[in-house]
Amino acid sequence: MNRTIILFSLLTAGILATSGCSSSAGDTSSGSADSTSAVSRDIFAMDTFMTLKAYGENAPEALDSAVLRIEELEHELSVTDADSDIHKINTSGGNAVEVSEDTMNILNKAVSVSSDTGGALNICIYPVLKAWGFTADEYRIPTDSELDELLMNTDMSEVMLSGNSAAIPADYSIDLGALAKGYASDEITELLRENGVTSAIISLGGNVQSLGNKPDGTEWKVSVRDPFAPDSDMCIVSIGEKAVITSGNYERYFVGEDGKRYWHIIDPADGHPADNGLVSVTVIGSSGMECDALSTSLFVMGYPEAVEFWRKDPHYDLILVTDEGRIYYTPGISDSFTNISSMPAEMISEE
Numbered sequence: 191m192n193r194t195i196i197l198f199s200l201l202t203a204g205i206l207a208t209s210g211c212s213s214s215a216g217d218t219s220s221g222s223a224d225s226t227s228a229v230s231r232d233i234f235a236m237d238t239f240m241t242l243k244a245y246g247e248n249a250p251e252a253l254d255s256a257v258l259r260i261e262e263l264e265h266e267l268s269v270t271d272a273d274s275d276i277h278k279i280n281t282s283g284g285n286a287v288e289v290s291e292d293t294m295n296i297l298n299k300a301v302s303v304s305s306d307t308g309g310a311l312n313i314c315i316y317p318v319l320k321a322w323g324f325t326a327d328e329y330r331i332p333t334d335s336e337l338d339e340l341l342m343n344t345d346m347s348e349v350m351l352s353g354n355s356a357a358i359p360a361d362y363s364i365d366l367g368a369l370a371k372g373y374a375s376d377e378i379t380e381l382l383r384e385n386g387v388t389s390a391i392i393s394l395g396g397n398v399q400s401l402g403n404k405p406d407g408t409e410w411k412v413s414v415r416d417p418f419a420p421d422s423d424m425c426i427v428s429i430g431e432k433a434v435i436t437s438g439n440y441e442r443y444f445v446g447e448d449g450k451r452y453w454h455i456i457d458p459a460d461g462h463p464a465d466n467g468l469v470s471v472t473v474i475g476s477s478g479m480e481c482d483a484l485s486t487s488l489f490v491m492g493y494p495e496a497v498e499f500w501r502k503d504p505h506y507d508l509i510l511v512t513d514e515g516r517i518y519y520t521p522g523i524s525d526s527f528t529n530i531s532s533m534p535a536e537m538i539s540e541e
């Protein structure tokens with residue numbers, strides 16, 4: 191993730207901004223609020239910059255609670271924090287570990303989406319990410335034999351979940367990075383609602399999620415970055431209460447000595463960065479966690495498999511960008527999608 195770009199966007203534009211999506215949301219202050227001015231909190235957590243913006247008199251206290259909740263989730267889910275559930279699972283020597291309800295919710299979703307997507311989502315891929323250097327920003331290109339050996343310990347059917355306990359084999363490691371931020375954005379929007387907020391928009395890294403409409407009743411405008419020029423926006427989509435979540439090959443990558451770009455989304459089939467025809471996948475739907483899990487999975491599947499997958503159960507919308515520079519979007523957003531790039535955009539048919 192290019193943190194410089196993101197921080198720059200937050201400071202200069204006064205808008206919500208993430209690696210994948212951004213949204214315009216009006217004036218912002220960090221203190222008290224009337225019903226039309228936003229109160230916001232900027233924090234760095236879960237390895238990304240986050241902006242939470244809420245409207246109305248309950249906003250300041252609700253946002254304070256939201257920040258505490260994010261810190262709690264980070265503590266449970268971090269792969270490096272020695273007290274986290276994930277660290278405990280990864281270092282338990284194959285024994286079952288009791289975990290929080292949050293961790294269990296995400297693990298259950300990871301297992302079901304992995305199965306639905308034929309293994310495109312695989313939380314056991316962590317040792318492969320480590321071999322590429324993505325976990326410590328110390329990049330290198332592993333050999334195929336090294337990757338083949340690591341892939342032997344990535345069988346998702348070895349993830350055992352029962353009640354509130356989880357177990358993986360001793361030589362396995364998991365990481366929930368592909369869907370944890372989506373879970374967090376579901377939790378945060380729900381917590382804001384419970385605290386009396388009716389209008390809010392949050393950005394957790396590449397994930398934007400809204401609560402209600404804008405205070406004036408109109409829809410939010412969320413822009414999606416151009417994967418070929420990530421400082422610029424590619425399109426704008428109007429949404430009511432939705433999550434808009436992007437996985438892109440520009441979010442975290444390095445350029446190898448061979449001049450090629452290697453990115454952070456791994457194809458579990460071969461242990462290499464997924465290079466199956468897509469450079470950006472945006473999923474728009476009502477569940478942040480589902481959109482997040484699917485954005486990573488569909489990126490791995492590539493084009494046209496992602497389209498076939500969507501057609502089987504089209505209860506969410508997509509904006510796909512191919513490596514040839516073509517945009518494809520689903521019919522559900524045809525009235526709310528505006529292409530502001532020079533790339534051609536085409537609607538995907540339902541069958």
Ligand code: AMP
Nearest residue numbers: 310311312313367368437454455456486
């Ligand atoms: P996202 O930005 O939501 O697409 O998530 C990408 C993150 O998920 C990466 O930084 C890794 O931590 C992790 N990851 C990469 N490839 C996979 C995969 N095939 N399945 C599950 N997690 C992955």
Ligand code: MG
Nearest residue numbers: 368482483486
């Ligand atoms: Mg994801």
